[in-house]
Amino acid sequence: MANTASCCDTCTFYIYDDEYECYTCDRDLDEDEMMRFLTDQHYQCPYYRSGDEYRVVRKQM
Known part of the structure; x- marks a missing residue:
């Protein structure tokens, strides 16, 4: 399973x-961030934000 934050x-x-x-x-990733993103299997993007629009609704149910 893929790392959610990447x-x-x-x-x-x-x-x-x-x-x-x-x-x-x-x-815009700087050079160091881009290199880590491309080479590190466990890299967690610091800018990642879930695009799941229904996440909040599921919590309310």
Whole structure:
């Protein structure tokens, strides 16, 4: 199972870029952060925010 804090597919900042015609991260990682992200299997992105809009609703139920 993938680490939730490094799963870009579920992150709020993972958006579709019309110019590049693909999904990209909206946060600017510096060189060190990008290198850790690409090489470290256990890297936890400090900018990760769950894009699950129904998370709050499930807690209320």
